[in-house]
Structures are given as C-alpha cells and as structure tokens.
Amino acid sequence: MKKLLVTTIATGLLLVGCNSTKTSDKLASQSPIATSIDLSKVVDDKAPVTINPGRFTTQTVTYRLPRVVQGTYSVSDFGKYIDDFKAVDYKGNTLPATKVDTNTWTIANATQLDYITYNVNDTFDQEVTGGIGGEAPFSPAGTNIEPTNYVLNLHGFIGYFDSLKDNQYSLDVTAPADFKRTSALQETGKKVSQDGKFATSSYFAPRYFDITDNPMFYGDLDVEEFQVGDIKIVLSVYSPNKVHTAASIKAVMEKMMQAQKAYLGDVNSTPRYDIYLYLSEGKPDSPKGFGALEHHTSTVVVLEENSPFEALAESMIDVVSHEFFHIVTPLSVHSEDVHYFDYNQPTFSKHLWMYEGVTEYFATLFQVDQDLIDSEEFYGDILGKIQTSANMDDSMSFTTMSENVLDQPYAPQYYNVYMKGALIGMCVDILMREESNGNRGILSLMKELSNKYGKNKPFEDDKLIEELTAMTYPSVGEFLNTHVVGGTPIDYAVFFEKVGLSLDKGRVKTNYIQNDGALIFTPNRETMTIPFGEAVKDNSFWAENGVLPGDVIKTVDGKELNMGTAQAIITSMYMWQPGTDINVVLDRGGKEIVIKTKTTQSYTTGTKLIENPNATAAQKATRKAWLKG
Numbered sequence: 001m002k003k004l005l006v007t008t009i010a011t012g013l014l015l016v017g018c019n020s021t022k023t024s025d026k027l028a029s030q031s032p033i034a035t036s037i038d039l040s041k042v043v044d045d046k047a048p049v050t051i052n053p054g055r056f057t058t059q060t061v062t063y064r065l066p067r068v069v070q071g072t073y074s075v076s077d078f079g080k081y082i083d084d085f086k087a088v089d090y091k092g093n094t095l096p097a098t099k100v101d102t103n104t105w106t107i108a109n110a111t112q113l114d115y116i117t118y119n120v121n122d123t124f125d126q127e128v129t130g131g132i133g134g135e136a137p138f139s140p141a142g143t144n145i146e147p148t149n150y151v152l153n154l155h156g157f158i159g160y161f162d163s164l165k166d167n168q169y170s171l172d173v174t175a176p177a178d179f180k181r182t183s184a185l186q187e188t189g190k191k192v193s194q195d196g197k198f199a200t201s202s203y204f205a206p207r208y209f210d211i212t213d214n215p216m217f218y219g220d221l222d223v224e225e226f227q228v229g230d231i232k233i234v235l236s237v238y239s240p241n242k243v244h245t246a247a248s249i250k251a252v253m254e255k256m257m258q259a260q261k262a263y264l265g266d267v268n269s270t271p272r273y274d275i276y277l278y279l280s281e282g283k284p285d286s287p288k289g290f291g292a293l294e295h296h297t298s299t300v301v302v303l304e305e306n307s308p309f310e311a312l313a314e315s316m317i318d319v320v321s322h323e324f325f326h327i328v329t330p331l332s333v334h335s336e337d338v339h340y341f342d343y344n345q346p347t348f349s350k351h352l353w354m355y356e357g358v359t360e361y362f363a364t365l366f367q368v369d370q371d372l373i374d375s376e377e378f379y380g381d382i383l384g385k386i387q388t389s390a391n392m393d394d395s396m397s398f399t400t401m402s403e404n405v406l407d408q409p410y411a412p413q414y415y416n417v418y419m420k421g422a423l424i425g426m427c428v429d430i431l432m433r434e435e436s437n438g439n440r441g442i443l444s445l446m447k448e449l450s451n452k453y454g455k456n457k458p459f460e461d462d463k464l465i466e467e468l469t470a471m472t473y474p475s476v477g478e479f480l481n482t483h484v485v486g487g488t489p490i491d492y493a494v495f496f497e498k499v500g501l502s503l504d505k506g507r508v509k510t511n512y513i514q515n516d517g518a519l520i521f522t523p524n525r526e527t528m529t530i531p532f533g534e535a536v537k538d539n540s541f542w543a544e545n546g547v548l549p550g551d552v553i554k555t556v557d558g559k560e561l562n563m564g565t566a567q568a569i570i571t572s573m574y575m576w577q578p579g580t581d582i583n584v585v586l587d588r589g590g591k592e593i594v595i596k597t598k599t600t601q602s603y604t605t606g607t608k609l610i611e612n613p614n615a616t617a618a619q620k621a622t623r624k625a626w627l628k629g
C-alpha cells in the first residue's frame with residue numbers, strides 16, 4: 001500500500017511547478033500539500049519556498065512556522081526568519097495576508113488561494129547577533145544557506161496549516177546537480193534540468209511531523225555508510241576546510257555504534273539512521289551552539305572544525321551515542337505530549353528524566369558494559385554528573401520542572417536533565433538489579449515499555465510512575481515519588497553502598513577548565529576579563545606551566561578571550577585532550593606570558609569512587625550485574 005501510494009505521488013511531483021494550479025481542483029483536505037525549496041535561486045542567503053495546499057472551502061486559513069520544535073525545550077520562533085510572505089490566487093493576484101504574530105499568518109479569501117511563497121533566511125548567520133529579535137535557535141536545530149552547504153532542518157523552511165497538520169506532504173528540493181544530498185526522508189524521484197546544471201529531488205512525508213523529523217544535508221559533503229545489525233548508518237560530514245573526513249570519523253562511529261547495538265540487543269526500531277555532522281570553522285558568522293539534536297531516525301551534530309581529531313572523536317562519541325539511544329525513547333516510548341506535539345503552544349511531558357536522563361545514562365553505561373572505557377572512568381563520569389547537578393537546584397521537583405521547562409524558574413534548570421536525570425536512571429537501575437538478584441535493570445524495563453507501547457501508541461503522562469511501579473518494585477515507586485515527583489535530594493552514597501562502592505578523597509583526573517567540577521576561572525565583570533582563580537594552583541597542568549592566580553587569559557590559539565567569545569573558547573579548552581598543541585597568552589600585571597606547549601593529563605585533588613574491599617558477595621554481584629548487564 002505504501003509503495004503504491006508513493007509511486008503515485010512521485011509521478012505527480014514532476015508535473016507540479018511553483019505556481020501550478022494542478023492541485024486546485026482537489027480539496028486541500030484530500031490532497032498532499034505540494035511544497036518546494038529552490039536552492040538554485042538563493043539571493044543574500046535567502047531561499048525561496050512555495051506551498052501549494054490544494055483548494056480550501058473556508059474563507060480564512062492560518063499558516064504557521066514552528067515556535068518550538070521537538071527535542072529543543074526552548075523557543076526558536078522560526079517565523080522570524082521568513083521574508084516577503086505572499087498569498088497568490090488562481091489568477092496570479094496577491095491575496096490579503098496578515099501576520100498575526102511572529103510565526104503566524106492568516107489569509108483572507110482563502111477559497112481563491114492557489115499557493116503561498118516566501119523567502120527563508122538561515123539561522124546560522126544570525127547567531128553572531130543573537131538572532132533576529134532575540135536568541136537564535138540552537139545550532140543543530142537551525143538552518144544554513146551558503147554556496148557549498150545547506151543544512152535543511154525542514155521545520156525552518158516549511159510550515160503547516162492549522163487544519164491540515166495530518167495531511168500528506170510532497171517536497172521538491174532544487175539544487176546544483178553536482179551537490180551531494182542526503183536525507184532519511186523517502187525520496188520518490190529526481191529530475192535534471194535541460195542544461196544539466198540543476199537537479200530536483202522529490203520526497204514524500206506522511207504528515208507534517210515527518211517533515212520536521214527528517215532533516216537534510218546538501219552540498220560539498222563527504223559521505224560514508226556502514227551497517228550496524230539491520231540498521232544502515234549514513235554519515236554525512238561537512239568540513240569547510242577539509243580538516244576532518246567522513247572515513248576517519250566513520251571508524252570511530254562504527255566501533256561505538258556496534259557496541260551500542262550489542263548493548264541494546266533486539267531493539268530494531270529503524271532500518272536507517274543518519275548522522276549529519278556540520279563542522280563550524282570558527283568565523284564570526286559560524287554556528288556556535290555545539291552539540292546535537294535528535295530526530296527519530298537521525299541526528300544533526302554541530303562541532304568545531306579546528307578540534308584535534310581525538311577531541312572531535314570524543315565529542316562525537318558523547319553526543320551521537322546519546323542521540324542514537326533516542327531510538328528507545330522517545331521513538332518507542334513516549335507520552336501524548338510528544339505524540340500529538342503542538343508546535344505553537346506545546347505542552348511538555350513530566351518525564352524528561354526518562355527521555356533525556358535515561359538516554360544520557362545509557363550513553364554513559366554502555367561504554368563500560370561494552371569495554372570501551374574501564375570502571376574507573378565510568379565512576380568518574382558519574383561523579384562529574386553529581387558535581388554538576390549539585391550546582392543546580394537539587395530540591396526542585398523534576399516532574400514540575402519538566403512540565404514547565406519553557407518558563408521561569410524552571411528553564412535555567414533544563415541542563416540538569418542530562419545530569420540528575422541520568423543519575424535518576426542510575427538509581428532506578430541499581431534498585432532493579434538489587435531487587436531482582438541482578439536479572440533486571442532499566443534497559444530491560446525500557447524494552448518492556450517499548451513492547452507495550454511502540455512508536456504509534458503513547459502512554460498517559462500522569463500515569464507513568466504508577467505504571468512503572470506496577471511493572472517493577474515498590475522501592476522503585478517510592479524512589480520516584482520521593483526524589484522525582486518530590487524534591488528530596490538523592491543521597492547517592494546509599495545507592496553506591498548497594499553495589500559495594502564508597503566515596504573517597506584523592507588525586508583524580510580533571511580537565512583544563514575545572515577542578516573536581518568547579519571552574520578554575522574568576523570572571524571579572526568590572527574589567528570584562530577572565531583571570532584564573534586560586535583553584536589554578538591545584539590544577540596540575542597549569543601549575544606545572546607556571547600559571548598563577550590572577551593571570552588574565554588574553555588569547556587562546558590566537559583568538560581573543562573576552563566575555564563575548566568566552567563560551568566558544570572555553571568550550572574548546574574543555575575539549576582539549578592530552579597531546580594537544582596550544583598557544584595561550586596571559587597578562588600578568590601588564591607583563592605578557594606565553595604558554596606554548598603540548599597538553600599533558602591534568603590532575604587535581606577531588607572526590608573519587610572506589611570499590612570497597614569489604615563489600616559483601618551480594619554487593620559485588622549487584623555491581624557486576626549493574627556494570628556488565
């Protein structure tokens with residue numbers, strides 16, 4: 001049935017032009033919405049878009065671009081990036097169209113509407129100024145329009161009519177014929193222009209959700225493929241200066257994802273998974289929001305191009321392992337808020353601890369389970385999450401925060417879903433291992449939930465904890481109600497004791513910007529400078545290189561460090577690995593100090609987890625089941 005339907009639509013796509021009235025004799029409610037993006041007619045980084053919905057029977061219709069997109073938990077306002085919005089009737093005349101708010105247009109005399117057209121600005125260029133009229137979208141959710149690369153997060157180009165969100169969509173994308181193009185969206189045909197310069201790829205989406213859930217990558221790409229079980233992985237890399245290759249990154253991704261698949265076992269929720277990696281070259285108009293945004297069967301990643309390969313590989317392992325685990329949740333396990341998402345006025349699930357937290361926990365645990373890291377490194381990762389979480393509001397109800405994540409005072413606490421949310425997953429895992437003599441854990445619980453629901457059946461948000469309790473043990477329900485619904489901070493020592501671990505002080509590994517989770521800088525807002533604080537004396541790398549408290553960082557690898565550039569530069573310092581060549585210029589009371597060297601592993605005095613030599617046989621058995629499934 002699906003193949004037949006797609007074939008029919010593919011044939012029709014070749015006949016539909018930008019201002020065609022071929023769909024005019026079909027009701028909008030009964031025909032696919034024909035859309036097009038023409039990358040052959042980009043002017044000033046603006047791409048023209050055309051939307052042909054078919055014939056309306058109502059006098060007024062509403063068209064929107066998303067205010068919020070799934071997975072971001074922040075306001076993006078993609079309507080800010082739309083210019084020259086026009087509604088055109090069947091005679092080629094302009095119809096009245098009113099911009100109601102940032103993301104919404106109403107069109108009068110809609111029974112005469114043939115198509116709408118507008119130009120789309122990209123968001124990457126706007127990040128340098130904080131966006132148009134406010135903050136720009138998180139880079140992996142954003143869009144890029146430049147001669148050699150197009151990041152087509154389609155929610156930034158294509159909107160929806162309020163009454164037609166469940167309609168099918170057809171999409172034509174016209175671009176230079178020599179562009180490489182990758183998309184997990186169903187491609188239904190391709191047509192090359194008579195002069196051979198441009199090619200139009202045609203796609204099909206069952207509903208608007210599938211438009212927003214399937215990003216595309218066009219341009220001067222480096223593409224590699226590999227197989228992980230029954231899943232085809234497609235890795236598309238854009239490195240503007242050819243610093244990194246898809247082949248080198250593929251080796252890292254293949255090893256990691258094979259381990260993930262071995263950890264997940266029989267979870268096979270998608271036949272294909274796409275990884276789109278955009279490497280930012282660090283110019284003023286380059287994207288700065290490093291990280292990734294998950295989709296059900298793909299992820300968009302933005303990282304720094306000038307990162308050493310080892311640092312880039314570590315970042316890719318961190319972010320892509322997290323995003324790939326989202327094939328468990330929310331793809332297979334999600335609430336009604338996710339399933340029936342409202343892009344304009346969304347409601348959010350109470351259970352970000354599960355969507356993001358448990359996913360992050362899996363991304364950490366699988367590495368020790370599959371021998372990619374040793375137990376000491378895993379314990380260090382867990383302690384790092386505890387330390388970061390302690391700097392946030394540890395007594396806030398996690399379910400209340402999740403449900404109100406766009407609002408104050410909850411929005412600033414969102415990052416804690418990756419810290420405390422993961423730790424919540426850890427505690428549930430340990431409880432289940434203890435209660436079941438090591439036979440059940442949170443991964444088996446998620447598989448049971450996947451079998452019960454699946455991607456087409458959402459659960460009731462308010463009943464999840466009650467359901468989890470019934471599926472597991474009273475101790476799990478008590479923990480969730482006390483520490484997730486309630487605001488009682490978690491005493492992690494209690495859970496470590498269950499697996500024969502204890503907390504101790506000693507020499508521990510650290511990075512180049514923190515000691516035991518605390519920053520070693522003391523930013524001075526009066527002078528707008530960023531000097532090292534007293535803590536630098538206990539960071540072995542900087543201490544061994546003669547750095548003193550009060551030394552002000554002037555430049556890092558030739559880039560001036562100030563309040564405006566601090567986030568990007570300090571993030572790059574965080575990503576340094578031992579063996580990285582660095583050139584740091586300091587100001588010490590007017591005297592310039594240059595540190596030009598290779599980084600060595602840095603150490604500090606901090607808290608560490610140790611395996612208690614007096615642990616009981618039961619504690620050791622629970623620990624083994626916890627770490628090795």
